[in-house]
Amino acid sequence: MALVPLKKRRRAPSPPAGPPGPGRFPDVVLCLVEKRMGASRRAFLTQLAWAKGFRVDRAYSAAVTHVVSEQNSGAEVAQWLEQQREECGDGGDPALLDISWFTESMGAGRPVEIESRHRLRVAELAPHGRQMAPYACQRRTPLLHSNQPLTDVLEDGVCAEVERVKLSERYRTMKLFTKIFGVGVRTASRWYQEGLRTLLDLQERNTKLTRQQQAGLRHYGDLNTPVERSEAESTSRAVQEAVKRFLPGASVTLAGGFRRGKPRGHDVDLLLTHPEEGREVGLLSRVVSWLDSQGLILYQHSQENSYGLREGPEPLGGRDVMDRFERCFSIFRLEAQGGPGAPRGWKAVRVDLVVAPVSQFPFALLGWTGSRHFERELRRFASRERKMVLNSHALYDTRQNLFLPATSEEEIFEHLGLEYVPPAQRNA
Structure with missing residues (x-):
């Protein structure tokens, strides 16, 4: 059998050793x-x-x-x-x-003029000559800032094409339907294709709705009225009272935009935990049952904790693990606070009750505080710059193949090598 010589691998050519002179464009x-x-x-x-x-x-x-x-x-x-x-x-x-x-x-055949689209985007210069960090989680973003006059002017601007779309029947209908609690884009689009255009159409044509959607339609006006801070704090006190009845020592923490200092929001996020690991198990069902018996819950749907520490958390971009805590999606019947939004004496308010074991509580608090952009950037920074996976349950170091424990948000930032950013500065 004849031997076939091995084919030599072609070596990539190297650039010439040096330029052949200054060229036609000596300034380039x-x-x-x-x-x-x-x-x-x-x-x-x-x-x-x-x-x-x-x-x-x-x-x-x-x-x-x-x-x-x-x-x-x-x-x-x-x-x-x-x-x-x-x-x-x-x-x-x-x-x-x-x-x-x-x-x-x-x-x-010549150097063209450099336009903004040609330039690679890198860290910009902030005021006083300081370099602006490339990740939102490295920057402090308060609700009120020095560029407020500029951003206000930009927000007031209009685009003819955008305005045309906003005036279209499909846009108005989709916006109306997706504001119903439990209705997403796909369902709203299907209803539009079926010829439905108004909330009255949904009722008159006996459209098949889930229990969640029925509650969302029934309380449509209230659920699309901003929740004031006083209402969020009142809801938190009601839940805290129920929690103390069944598990003394457990805590209730107001998260979301209200923890970032916002005066109003679209719902209320409350985190429940107990300083002793495991004592929080079974708490949520008892709290919800008692609140329901007091006539404070108009709708509720609970889900069990489906998160488990395995070899490592799910990679970035996987399932949203924020929803894997034991959690109750609910609508509260909140006594009127004297505002114009509740002429009948009470108001329906969206409330999420989330139970986190104390070992996961700092990660849950960080994740549920937001803003969404800040959290996305924080997780992107952890993945790209630190080779870690951060979610609302844990922080995992992929190089060391181990979970990094934390007893506070400050420790999580320390693990990531970041300066701690307080909640009020996370409004990116």
Whole structure:
């Protein structure tokens, strides 16, 4: 049997050793980032640029004016640039550009003008010359801020196309239906396709509704009226009274936007726990039953705790583990607080009761405080920068393959290497 010689692996060509001179554009010196671009493509693009009269340096130096990258984020290129500066000891402030600028310049045969769409987005400069952190969880975002006049002006702006959509029958109908407790976009869209347009249509045509949707339709007006802080605090006191009846020492914490300092919201989130692990088991059903017997609950649906510590928590982007605590979705009958929203003497208010074991309580408190954007950024930071998985139950270090315990929110931030951000500063 004849021996077949092994096919030699083709080596990626390297860029030429140095530029063939200053080129046609002496004020422009390019440096192509090889990461994700690859050596072969980098060599090809270098030859192309030289053929067009551009100077391309193989390595970064203080002479470089344009850093071109492909499929890298602004933060990644900025980090690469810092590494190059440490190695070569050179300064300079080159433009960090996407490959689109390079492609357009090659097509034009000259350096095209740099537009905002060409620039890679990196950390911006905050007032007083400080660098603005790239993650929302690294920034403090109060309800009232120094840019309020500017943002107010921007919020008042209008777009003709947006206004046209808002006036369309489909938009108005979808917005009306999705405001019903228990109705999502898919159900609202189906009802629209069936020719339903109003809340009265749902009633007159005997539309099949779930028990949750029936309650949502019945109390539509109240549930779409903002919940005032005084109402949220009154609800919290009522639940606290019930909790003390069955489990002295247990605590009730007002979370959500109210914990961030908001004066009103769309519902009330309350976290229940006990300082002794396991004592909280069975508490929720007794509390809900007692509140129901007192005529304080108009609707309730409970779910059991389905979370279990296995080898590690679910990865980022998996099922929303916030809903895996023992939890009760409810509508409370709240005595009127003297406001115009409850002329009959009481008001229906959406309330979520969530029970967390004390070992998971700091993570639950952090997750349920929000804002949604702040939490998303915090988990993204944990995943990308720390190789950890953070959810409302735990913090897991994937490199060490272990859970990192915490007795407070401050300890969670410490594990992540972040400065603690108090609730009132999480309104991103």
